[in-house]
Amino acid sequence: MATNLPLPLFFAQTLNSLAPIFDDTLSLSSSEAQSTLTSALDSLYLIQRMINSLGVFSENEGVDEISERELVFMSVRWVIGATEEKGGLGGRDDRVSTLRRAEAAYNSFLELITSYGVLSPEEQAGSSAAASGSAPRDPAQKREAKIRQYKREKELREKISSSTRDQPEPSSSPIAFLLSLLPQTPSRPAVTSTSSGYTSVNPEESPEISRSAILLVLRLLHTLTLSALSSIAMELDLLASAPASISPIPEPASDSRQSSRGAEDEEDNSWRLDRRPGAYRPRELVSGGGRVLRPFTILPSTQALSDRERLKGEVFRQSWRLPTMTIDEYLEEEQRRGNIITGGGQASYDAPTESELLELAAEDDGTVLGYEKAEQKRLKDEKWAQYTDENKKGAGNTMNKG
Incomplete structure (x- = not known):
């Protein structure tokens, strides 16, 4: 110094x-x-x-x-x-x-x-x-x-x-x-x-x-x-x-040394986080003042040691099931099943009716298509006239006359 x-x-x-x-x-x-x-x-x-x-x-x-x-x-x-x-x-x-x-x-x-x-x-x-x-x-x-x-x-x-x-x-x-x-x-x-x-440099006397x-x-x-x-x-x-002291990790020992160690095995394995079921000894979780002393998991009141093993086994289990199709594929499948109603709205209201389409097509005089549409319109009107002659207006209202 x-x-x-x-x-x-x-x-x-x-x-x-x-x-x-x-x-x-x-x-x-x-x-x-x-x-x-x-x-x-x-x-x-x-x-x-x-x-x-x-x-x-x-x-x-x-x-x-x-x-x-x-x-x-x-x-x-x-x-x-x-x-x-x-x-x-x-x-x-x-x-x-x-x-x-x-x-x-x-x-x-x-x-x-x-x-x-x-x-x-x-x-x-x-x-x-x-x-x-x-x-x-x-x-x-x-x-x-x-x-x-x-x-x-x-x-x-x-x-x-x-x-x-x-x-x-x-x-x-x-x-x-x-x-x-x-x-x-x-x-x-x-x-x-x-x-x-x-890096070192070599200046003159340092200034104030x-x-x-x-x-x-x-x-x-x-x-x-x-x-x-x-x-x-x-x-x-x-x-x-944290614990007051942590025992060092034991070195691998031969069979002869393992047999002579006896009761020291439990002490040497105290550094492990996942203790053997036989070496599990519960410790105090919360102090008298309400301070948490070590991490813990809340389990049902009837828990046994098997619950601890079950939770440990669920850590690396298979992941949750994920979606197997996109939204577009899902909508296509629903439309194929007939679960999606199409039409309606202002576009449907503005679209011409079947009678109007027949009338427009019948106006094409001199064509085969126009003649066929005119005949279809005549038959439709005739059937409607026969229906109105046979079924007078209000004929089906027998319960609420007037």
């Missing part, structure tokens, strides 16, 4: 070691990344103790009473929280402890920048809501709040990119923005963020950084802190319902 460096250079050196992790160029699951996180946290906590012992920040000061070089060190608590949040891969208890430390560091960062008046009124309201736990619970309001937060973050990133020394890309990690505010270390020339990562650029970075870190605190709260809630 290079404690012989000046504090700004020591902070820049620590951030430079974290840059590949925050830039997603180094996997968190690798041993190198975890070793880097542990070493960086030791350095960051040492920097924080040095800041406290020097009395850099005071509750009685405002943001205008502190210099630019001291203003940068307000971000140390955020870096501690973000670094802690990326660790804790040793199990449930280790992860919970790590998230608690990250949450405490984030809240300390919020208190510091709030006391100095760094935030705008809108950001101050959001910070107060997050601290008091009065964040919106309605899904629509939560979505609107996330959209506003995303727009604010995008706007701040663009402003920072155009006002800092190295002018990193707006999509760069916050570590790149902080490195552009700090002097270069002897082992690290100026660092510029590119699409492929960090404007106060507005530092405040923009702090406001960006505030926006990222609110999002991180929300994620930490949800993860802690999930971890509270």
Whole structure:
């Protein structure tokens, strides 16, 4: 640990070691990344103790009473929280402890920048809501709040990119923005963020950084802190319902080893989600306060273990029956069966009747077709005349005369 460096250079050196992790160029699951996180946290906590012992920040000061070089060190608590949040891969208890430390560091960062008046009124309201736990619970309001937060973050990133020394890309990690505010270390020339990562350049003495650029970075870190605190709260809630420890997956054993293990089989199979019927042991579903402890399915009151096996077997059963014909094919089939009535309406009313068609066809004098239609019309009229002579008007009305 290079404690012989000046504090700004020591902070820049620590951030430079974290840059590949925050830039997603180094996997968190690798041993190198975890070793880097542990070493960086030791350095960051040492920097924080040095800041406290020097009395850099005071509750009685405002943001205008502190210099630019001291203003940068307000971000140390955020870096501690973000670094802690990326660790804790040793199990449930280790992860919970790590998230608690990250949450405490984030809240300390919020208190510091709030006391100095760094935030705008809108950001101050959001910070107060997050601290008091009065964040919106309605899904629509939560979505609107996330959209506003995303727009604010995008706007701040663009402003920072155009006002800092190295002018990193707006999509760069916050570590790149902080490195552009700090002097270069002897082992690290100026660092510029590119699409492929960090590339070194060799400038002259770094110029002074404007106060507005530092405040923009702090406001960006505030926006990222609110999002991180929300994620930490949800993860802690999930971890509270998770088992305290998970046994590792047992390695395949020979027959001789299997016979000697005896009662350990049940313990080794505890990691399985679908336990054997003989190893099924019911646990408490809901706590005394009404909190759900584990996922469950509501079954009839007369359920037996066979119901559990039946539900498990129905997961990959054949899909539901799908339609076998299109709508046009269905209508054609219905019309073939005579289930669709056609005709009627204004077109049917305007169409000529059979008598009118015969009369029109009979007007074609001198043609065979006209002669046939005229004969058909004469026979039809004659039959109608005979019918009216034999059936007087009203002759069938015997029940309601008059």
